[in-house]
Amino acid sequence: MSILVELNSASAGYAGQAVLHDIDLKINAGERIAVMGRSGAGKTTLLNLLYERLAGRVALIPQATALVKTLSVFHNVYMGRLDRHPTWYNLRTLVWPRRRDVAEIEQVLDLVGLTDKLFAKAGALSGGQQQRTSVARALYNGRPIVIGDEPVSALDRIQGGEILGALCARHETAILVLHDIPFALGTADRVVVMEAGRIALDAPARELTAADLVPYYGG
Amino acid sequence: MTLRSLALPKLGYLSATHVFLLLGIFALLSADLAVSALDPWAEMRRLVSGLLRPDLFSIEAMSVVWTVAFAVIGVALGASAGFALALVFARWRAVRILAASVRSVHELFWALLLIQVTGISAVTGILAVAIPYSGIFAKVFAEMIEEADLSAERVLPPASSIVARFAYVRIPELAPQFWTYTLYRLECGLRSTLVLGFIGLPTIGFHLDSFFKQGHYAQAAALLLAFYLLIGTRRLWARPATVPLLIIASLLVLPETIGAGSFSGNILRFLGHDIVPTPLRNADLLVGATWTNFAAWLWPIVVKQILPGIGQTLVLSQIALVAMGMIALVLFPFICRRFAGRIGQPLGRVALVVVRSTPEYMLVYVLLQLLGPSMLPAIIALSVHNGAIVGYLMGRHADTLDYRQDAPKGVNLYCYETVPRLYGQFLAYALYRWEIILRESAVFGILGIATLGYYIDAAISEIRLDVAFVLIIATALLSMTVDAFSRGLRRRLRIDTLPTRLSAAPSEARVGAPGGEPRFA
Numbered sequence: 001m002s003i004l005v006e007l008n009s010a011s012a013g014y015a016g017q018a019v020l021h022d023i024d025l026k027i028n029a030g031e032r033i034a035v036m037g038r039s040g041a042g043k044t045t046l047l048n049l050l051y052e053r054l055a056g057r058v059a060l061i062p063q064a065t066a067l068v069k070t071l072s073v074f075h076n077v078y079m080g081r082l083d084r085h086p087t088w089y090n091l092r093t094l095v096w097p098r099r100r101d102v103a104e105i106e107q108v109l110d111l112v113g114l115t116d117k118l119f120a121k122a123g124a125l126s127g128g129q130q131q132r133t134s135v136a137r138a139l140y141n142g143r144p145i146v147i148g149d150e151p152v153s154a155l156d157r158i159q160g161g162e163i164l165g166a167l168c169a170r171h172e173t174a175i176l177v178l179h180d181i182p183f184a185l186g187t188a189d190r191v192v193v194m195e196a197g198r199i200a201l202d203a204p205a206r207e208l209t210a211a212d213l214v215p216y217y218g219g
Numbered sequence: 220m221t222l223r224s225l226a227l228p229k230l231g232y233l234s235a236t237h238v239f240l241l242l243g244i245f246a247l248l249s250a251d252l253a254v255s256a257l258d259p260w261a262e263m264r265r266l267v268s269g270l271l272r273p274d275l276f277s278i279e280a281m282s283v284v285w286t287v288a289f290a291v292i293g294v295a296l297g298a299s300a301g302f303a304l305a306l307v308f309a310r311w312r313a314v315r316i317l318a319a320s321v322r323s324v325h326e327l328f329w330a331l332l333l334i335q336v337t338g339i340s341a342v343t344g345i346l347a348v349a350i351p352y353s354g355i356f357a358k359v360f361a362e363m364i365e366e367a368d369l370s371a372e373r374v375l376p377p378a379s380s381i382v383a384r385f386a387y388v389r390i391p392e393l394a395p396q397f398w399t400y401t402l403y404r405l406e407c408g409l410r411s412t413l414v415l416g417f418i419g420l421p422t423i424g425f426h427l428d429s430f431f432k433q434g435h436y437a438q439a440a441a442l443l444l445a446f447y448l449l450i451g452t453r454r455l456w457a458r459p460a461t462v463p464l465l466i467i468a469s470l471l472v473l474p475e476t477i478g479a480g481s482f483s484g485n486i487l488r489f490l491g492h493d494i495v496p497t498p499l500r501n502a503d504l505l506v507g508a509t510w511t512n513f514a515a516w517l518w519p520i521v522v523k524q525i526l527p528g529i530g531q532t533l534v535l536s537q538i539a540l541v542a543m544g545m546i547a548l549v550l551f552p553f554i555c556r557r558f559a560g561r562i563g564q565p566l567g568r569v570a571l572v573v574v575r576s577t578p579e580y581m582l583v584y585v586l587l588q589l590l591g592p593s594m595l596p597a598i599i600a601l602s603v604h605n606g607a608i609v610g611y612l613m614g615r616h617a618d619t620l621d622y623r624q625d626a627p628k629g630v631n632l633y634c635y636e637t638v639p640r641l642y643g644q645f646l647a648y649a650l651y652r653w654e655i656i657l658r659e660s661a662v663f664g665i666l667g668i669a670t671l672g673y674y675i676d677a678a679i680s681e682i683r684l685d686v687a688f689v690l691i692i693a694t695a696l697l698s699m700t701v702d703a704f705s706r707g708l709r710r711r712l713r714i715d716t717l718p719t720r721l722s723a724a725p726s727e728a729r730v731g732a733p734g735g736e737p738r739f740a
Contacts, residue, residue: 051624058625066623070232070639079635082627090631 002029004145004173005053012049019045020197029144032174034184034205037194037216043177046194047147050175059141059171061148065134069123073114073133076122077105080141108140111166113159128154135163139170146171153179161186181210181217230711232642243541246534252598255591262589269436270443277438279426281474283445286422288469289341289415290408293348295466297408298401300349301356308361322354323695323702325662326411327580328672330418331679332691335493336485341473344420348408359400359720367392398459400720405457406450410578413446417580418665421474424581431585443577450576494688520686525693528664528671532697535594535670536653536660539601543656544649546606547613552633554614557622567614574607583663597663601656609648616644643714650709651719654702661694671697 007025020042027033027050035043044063051058059080067076075094078101082090093101102118109115112132117125122133131154138146146167152160160180164187168174178184184191185205193201193216200216256262304314330347337343367389416424423442430439457465492500498512552558553567579600586596617637626636638645664672671694678687709715 048624060623060625062623064623066626068636068639070642071635075635079627082631082635087630091634094634 003027004029005050007049007053010049012045014045020049023049023199025192025199025202027173027175029173031190032168032188033176033190033192034188035175035177035192035194036179036181036184036213037200041194042197043194044149045197047149047175047177051147054145054147057143058145058147059138059143061134061138061146061151063149063177065130067122067130067133069121071122072119073109073117073122073125073136074102074105074119076133077108077136077140080137080139105136105140108136111139112136112163128159131155132159132163135167139166142170144172146174146176148174148176150177150179152183157183181213184213185210232646232712235646235708235712239537239541239544242537246537250534250538250594250598252595253591253593254595255593256589259589259591265434266436266585266589269434270440272437273440273444274437275441275444277435278441278445282416282421282423282426282442283449284472285341285344285420285474286409286412286416286424286446287449288472289344289412289420289422290348290405291465291469292473293345293412294352294401294405294408295462296345296349297352298356298397298404300353302360302397304353304357305360305364308357309365314357318354318357319699319702320354320695322351322358323658323698324351324691325658325694326351327414327418327662327665328675328691328694330415330420331675331687332684334419335684336489337482338485339419339421344412344415344422347415348411352404352408356401356404360397363393363396363400364389367396402453402457403720406453406576409446409450409453410576414578414580417584424578427581428584431588447573447576451572489684493684496685496689517689520689524674524686524690525671527669528661528674528690529693529697531594531668532657532660532664532670532694535597535601535663535668536657536701538594538598539605539656539660540649540653542598542602543605543609543652544645546602547609547649548638548645550606550610551613551617552637554611555617555637557617557637558629558633568611571607571611571614574603575611577604579604579659580662580666583666583668587666592667594668597660597666597668601659605652605656609645609652612648613641613645616641643712644717646712647709647714647717647719650705650714653705654698657701658694658698661698 004027005025006027007023010023010025011021012023013019023046025046035046037043051060068079074097078093078097085093092098106115106118109118112135114129114132114136117129117133122130125133131151135148135151138148138151148167151167152163155163157180160183164176164183167176168187174188176188178187185208188205191201191203191205191208191213192199193213195216201212301318304318307314308318326347329350330343333343333346337346412420413423413427416422416426417428419425423446427439427442430436430442496513496516498509498516502509502512550567550571554564554571556564559567582600582604583596586599590596620637620640622632622636626632661671664670664674665676667673671690675687675690675694678684678690706715
């Protein structure tokens with residue numbers, strides 16, 4: 001299996017202050033990794049670091065849904081592929097989308113159950129709907145690696161499960177921050193737990209049980 | 220089909236924009252835009268070559284000093300009166316009406332009226348700024364008081380006196396905002412007093428007027444340079460600590476009055492005779508015939524001056540508003556770090572500040588000489604000046620936006636992220652400047668464009684002050700109507716809580732602060 005990215009005692013931080021220390025992490029193509037840990041443990045910083053290293057091959061689902069609230073769901077999802085069309089085509093899509101693009105995005109929205117909101121303003125959606133739009137943007141983006149920061153945190157178990165399934169089916173490699181332990185064990189084949197800026201646990205999911213993970217959440 | 224779908228389309232950012240664009244196009248079709256000058260390029264070349272070689276030895280130093288002195292005292296008086304009015308602004312309707320009416324009359328119109336009472340004098344120059352500015356200050360200070368975070372006031376002991384409350388909570392909270400706004404108003408005041416020179420007061424504009432008329436562009440350039448220098452360095456010489464010094468020095472250097480006669484006699488004559496409509500002067504107000512005469516006097520003014528004047532004022536302001544919006548949207552990326560880069564951004568800022576500091580009235584005046592009489596010079600001046608202001612503000616907002624890490628770049632970022640996310644803010648600024656543009660449009664009539672100011676200027680030069688007074692009231696009512704309409708529209712679009720004032724835009728400090736983007740070691 002080919003190595004996608006390899007971190008050797010990497011550190012990272014904001015404005016000179018280190019948030020991550022001594023990170024050793026090797027990620028192979030095709031892996032499904034759940035990144036876990038308490039808030040403030042450095043998960044988002046780790047994802048940012050990986051995103052920098054993998055830039056160009058990643059569909060990103062940021063923690064804040066980062067939608068343009070004055071544009072429609074269609075346009076927000078379309079943004080996933082802005083770089084793959086000429087600028088004049090993007091400008092045209094802004095005022096007068098082509099039927100082919102609309103149909104394609106409708107299919108993607110079907111995966112997250114939002115087809116009825118195709119031309120609704122993103123700002124008018126509920127929190128969960130906005131999160132699903134953000135996921136749809138990554139699905140439509142279609143790059144081989146998906147990096148998601150709590151992509152299903154605002155959704156219920158059933159819907160969240162479906163969406164994680166769609167993400168794993170569409171993208172070869174998935175690196176997702178998840179908080180729900182059964183979800184993580186069910187979706188991922190590898191679990192990385194962060195604690196105070198270090199990797200506290202890195203193990204195949206099949207070797208872990210929920211009881212192994214609970215201590216990291218203070219339970 | 221439901222009733223809802225039969226109704227008009229819902230008012231949103233897009234439909235509001237379409238309506239304004241459409242009205243702008245209609246206005247454009249009905250406007251006179253001809254370039255009637257025989258050879259505008261030759262004159263333009265002379266102008267540019269003169270502007271590039273400023274003749275620094277020709278500066279009339281006293282005109283610069285008086286421009287500053289009038290502005291300092293005028294703004295100080297306006298701010299003090301405005302502060303006093305702001306304290307009762309929310310409670311007393313009469314104060315709100317007074318403030319709205321004094322600020323709806325442009326400084327130049329105030330000056331034209333005041334010259335009748337106080338002559339070509341320092342008092343005229345100062346009051347022409349102080350009176351309308353007190354209305355503006357009253358409103359803005361009152362808004363700041365209302366919006367201030369006064370949670371600390373609630374924890375004060377209930378028996379604390381009003382003075383103590385003010386000294387401990389309100390003043391510390393509000394003083395910095397008041398100061399920032401006053402400094403911005405001083406910049407406006409300097410532009411205003413400069414322009415007052417064009418109607419005869421001894422400020423920079425007086426000399427600019429004669430230099431431009433004679434084609435002495437190098438001398439004009441030197442004066443303008445001095446003016447930009449004044450505006451550019453205002454943060455250095457206008458500080459809270461230097462205010463008393465500035466005011467005292469300004470009072471000491473004021474010029475002597477030229478031929479005004481007795482003040483009390485003038486004001487009695489002015490109020491009791493000059494501005495009273497001719498048919499009502501010394502007439503019995505209880506007799507019906509007096510009012511028939513009055514109606515016969517008023518009717519032609521309404522039909523032949525007010526209505527056509529309003530029409531042209533609206534046409535000009537509508538075109539200028541739409542053009543301003545387009546210019547602002549094109550300009551703002553040039554002062555935005557994301558688009559212009561670390562080197563381009565400061566350069567863009569300097570350019571926009573220079574454009575913004577150029578008084579529109581002077582710009583129209585110069586362009587009229589270059590292009591000949593039509594609406595075109597006014598459209599260019601209004602849209603460029605206001606476009607630079609709105610563009611500058613939008614650029615500052617754009618710098619505070621957090622984009623997601625995988626955000627697009629260049630034109631894609633501009634069209635898909637920046638403009639959509641800032642569009643409400645853009646509309647708020649544009650609608651707010653609508654009324655300002657309208658007031659300026661009316662004033663440009665003094666320069667010969669057939670807006671309301673044209674008729675006002677004509678009436679004053681014919682010494683028919685009663686007619687001028689009626690026309691000024693009509694102008695004030697028009698600008699208040701547009702102001703109310705603009706506010707209503709902002710409320711409907713739910714953008715009425717967004718900042719509209721220059722001083723309320725995101726500060727440089729916040730812009731420069733590290734954003735959400737992490738740095739990797």
